[in-house]
Amino acid sequence: MSPPPALHLYVKKFRALIVRALVLLPLLCALPTLADVVIVKSSDAEPYKQAEQALHDRLAAPDCNVRSVLAKDLAENGIGASISTSDTVVAIGTPAASWLHNQLPGGIELVYCMVSNPLDAGLLKGPACWGITTEVSISDQMSLIAEALPHARTIGALYRSDTPAARQAMQSLKDSLPPKWNLLAVEVNDHTSVGEAIDTLTQSKADIIWTSADSKLYDGATVRELLLSAVRNGIPVWGFSPAFVRAGALIGGGVDPHTQGEQAADLVNQLKDTKHAAPDKVQFARDYQIAVNLIVADQLGIEVPDSLIRRAVYVFRQEK
Numbered sequence: 001m002s003p004p005p006a007l008h009l010y011v012k013k014f015r016a017l018i019v020r021a022l023v024l025l026p027l028l029c030a031l032p033t034l035a036d037v038v039i040v041k042s043s044d045a046e047p048y049k050q051a052e053q054a055l056h057d058r059l060a061a062p063d064c065n066v067r068s069v070l071a072k073d074l075a076e077n078g079i080g081a082s083i084s085t086s087d088t089v090v091a092i093g094t095p096a097a098s099w100l101h102n103q104l105p106g107g108i109e110l111v112y113c114m115v116s117n118p119l120d121a122g123l124l125k126g127p128a129c130w131g132i133t134t135e136v137s138i139s140d141q142m143s144l145i146a147e148a149l150p151h152a153r154t155i156g157a158l159y160r161s162d163t164p165a166a167r168q169a170m171q172s173l174k175d176s177l178p179p180k181w182n183l184l185a186v187e188v189n190d191h192t193s194v195g196e197a198i199d200t201l202t203q204s205k206a207d208i209i210w211t212s213a214d215s216k217l218y219d220g221a222t223v224r225e226l227l228l229s230a231v232r233n234g235i236p237v238w239g240f241s242p243a244f245v246r247a248g249a250l251i252g253g254g255v256d257p258h259t260q261g262e263q264a265a266d267l268v269n270q271l272k273d274t275k276h277a278a279p280d281k282v283q284f285a286r287d288y289q290i291a292v293n294l295i296v297a298d299q300l301g302i303e304v305p306d307s308l309i310r311r312a313v314y315v316f317r318q319e320k
Contacts, residue, residue, distance in 0.1 A: 037268060038083050039068040040100060042093025042114075047257040051092050051114055054261025059268060071096040079103060088271070090264055091131075094121050101129055109271055113264035114257060116213040116240075118282050119165040130271065130281055132263045135213060135240070136253035137284040138176040144290065145238060146178055147308055148251045149208055156184040156206030156235070158197055158226075160217055169212050194222055202229040209237045211244065223247060236300055242314045245291035250302065254314070255285040289313035 037059050041048045052068055060066045069082045071091075083089060088109045091097035097112035098121045104110055112131035118124055123131065145152060157173060159166040174183050184206050191197040194217070201209060209230055211218060218226075218240075227248035230237050239249030263286050270279045291314035297304050298318070309315055 036084070036087045037064060037066045037090060038087050039066065039090050039092065040071050040074060040096045041068065042071055042091075042096040044070065045093075048092045048114060050257035051261035051264070054258045055090060055092075055265050058262055058265030071099060075099070079105070083108065088268055090268065091115075092261075092264075097129075097131065098122055101126065111264055111267050111271070113260040117165060117215065119168060120163075120215060124281070128281070130267055130279060130283075132260055132267065132283050132285065134255045134260065135284060136255070136288040138172050140284075140288065141210075141238065141253060142176050142178055142181075144251060144253065144308070145208055145210075148292075148304055149236065149302070152207035153180065154182045154184055154205060154207050155210050156186065156201050156204055156208070157210045157212075158186050158188055158194075158201055158217060160214070161187045161189050163214075163216060166214055166217070169214065173210065188217065195225055198222075198226050198229050202226075202233040202235055206235055208250070209235055211238060211240050211249070213240045231296070231299060234300055236296065236302060239291070242289065242291040245293050245314065246316055248293065248296055250293055250296050250300070251304070251308075252291045253288045254291060255288055259287045260285065292316070294318070 039052055039055055041052055056066050074082055083104070085105060085107055088111065089100060089104060091100050091110065091112040092114050094115045097115050100110055101123055104127070106127065110127070110129040112123065112129065114134060115121060115123065115131055116134045118131060118133055123129055145155070155173070155177065157170065159170050161167060170185055177183060184201075184204055186197050186201045188194055188197045191200065209226070211226070223244065224247070227237060231248065236250035237248070239245040239247070239252030241252060242254040245252040263283065267279060267283070290308065290312040292304055292309055292312045293316045294304065294309070295316055295318050
């Protein structure tokens, strides 16, 4: 007895679907799985945009979908609206990095860049994250200071002994000093005010005063007071940013936002490459930009080597 025509037609169509599925299965298995990267900017400031563009240029590919969102929009709409548990998140700037570190669900990888002080931002505690700091390595800072001031032997510095980040910075500075150099560290906590601590430091025998991106110590008022007192006492200052050097430090270092983005993108790829060991949790800026203030050099009677001036990206001179 033959099957009804309708059933025969159904079986024929079902067999055709099975054959088609078997043909397409190898092709579907060969398709790459999209690896999504979500960039979260602290704001639309130009340096953050430059880092964002570098991340897009470095990561965007057929097998990697890169998209961006502002931290404030993420906070307003909820993390789940833009980020899934399979995404890798890259924070640009300290505000975004610190907020995401506390808010991201477990299991989501967090990478950051354009962060000046990861320890101060709380990024070295709690869930694991990886990032690029805007700080120039202390060893590179010492090399630049030694080149600018070949006769220097004593470095002075202010610090707050009640903060772990400041104590660690002092220890790192001490460990990185060239042979036969001395550290003259002045504890702000031992003085009645920051101004009094600055007076103690600038009236010392320091050959140069070192500063770091410690937001709990250096605000606009403290920077101005330190620079004025240092110039009055004939002591040059190392500035932790080109803006600091423009304001009156003799020499300093900064980073290129585009390079920060590229380095963060490389870090994302390193985390996905399981064949190699996990990268360091914090990496110093791979490249840095030298800043020199020749106006201050003239005021202090310091002759900055031409080799250093030629390498400097920022050179501040007297306007003609």
